[in-house]
Amino acid sequence: MKRRSLIAGNWKMHTTAGDARDLALAVATICSDIKDRDVLLAPPFTVLADVADSVENTGILVAGQNVCWEEKGAFTGEISPVMIKAAGGAAAIVGHSERRQIFLETDELINRRVSGGLSFGLTIILCVGETLEEREDGEAFTVLEKQVRRGLAGVHAADMAKVVIAYEPVWAIGTGRTASKEQAQEIHAFLRRLIAELYEKDIAAQTRILYGGSVKPTNIDELMAQPDIDGALVGGAALDAEIFGRIIAFK
Numbered sequence: 001m002k003r004r005s006l007i008a009g010n011w012k013m014h015t016t017a018g019d020a021r022d023l024a025l026a027v028a029t030i031c032s033d034i035k036d037r038d039v040l041l042a043p044p045f046t047v048l049a050d051v052a053d054s055v056e057n058t059g060i061l062v063a064g065q066n067v068c069w070e071e072k073g074a075f076t077g078e079i080s081p082v083m084i085k086a087a088g089g090a091a092a093i094v095g096h097s098e099r100r101q102i103f104l105e106t107d108e109l110i111n112r113r114v115s116g117g118l119s120f121g122l123t124i125i126l127c128v129g130e131t132l133e134e135r136e137d138g139e140a141f142t143v144l145e146k147q148v149r150r151g152l153a154g155v156h157a158a159d160m161a162k163v164v165i166a167y168e169p170v171w172a173i174g175t176g177r178t179a180s181k182e183q184a185q186e187i188h189a190f191l192r193r194l195i196a197e198l199y200e201k202d203i204a205a206q207t208r209i210l211y212g213g214s215v216k217p218t219n220i221d222e223l224m225a226q227p228d229i230d231g232a233l234v235g236g237a238a239l240d241a242e243i244f245g246r247i248i249a250f251k
């Protein structure tokens with residue numbers, strides 16, 4: 001079974017209302033003829049509604065870059081799943097390595113975000129990835145397995161249709177250093193086997209696993225040609241509509 005591809009743009013802490021709208025509209029124009037793959041934009045929360053408005057009825061999905069597990073309450077600085085939905089979002093990125101490393105989010109906290117987001121009907125893009133040190137120490141598989149097991153703890157099989165995994169080796173994010181297609185495929189195949197073990201084969205076969213880390217127009221084709229790579233989570237290159245458009249139009 002061929003999974004539908006997903007190209008996601010993570011805008012990180014970039015754009016204010018004017019340039020966010022311009023970028024979203026430019027992406028929507030570039031995507032207007034593309035029907036055989038999904039495109040998702042994850043802008044900062046402050047412009048999420050502007051972006052959702054700009055891409056309304058285009059089929060482009062909009063996501064938050066994080067999500068709290070509660071609907072509302074005393075959670076200063078957090079954004080709830082209900083707020084994301086009300087602003088026009090349908091998804092959230094959770095567990096990005098910048099959240100893990102800079103803001104010290106643990107697997108347990110990330111798991112609460114995953115479960116909470118799912119319980120309100122959001123699609124969740126759960127990011128996992130090893131650091132350079134962990135890879136060099138031969139720990140990559142152990143670290144990834146722990147992140148997936150803990151991140152998905154308590155998530156029911158029925159909710160897995162709304163879960164996307166993003167493999168983002170920390171050493172490849174924003175460094176210009178991409179995992180080779182062989183390195184990425186090896187990890188993606190491992191993650192798919194792990195999902196089959198945690199759930200069942202059919203669920204693993206349906207789960208989309210994205211690659212992220214210095215994805216560019218020059219490496220997207222060979223990455224997407226790998227059997228277990230179903231899409232990309234794109235940072236820097238998603239901030240330029242033309243470059244992002246070339247990634248979306250991968251062969």
Ligand code: PGA
Pocket residue numbers: 010168172173174175176212213214215233234235236237
């Ligand atoms: P990058 O970021 O494409 O700029 O490496 C990817 C990400 O962090 O999601």
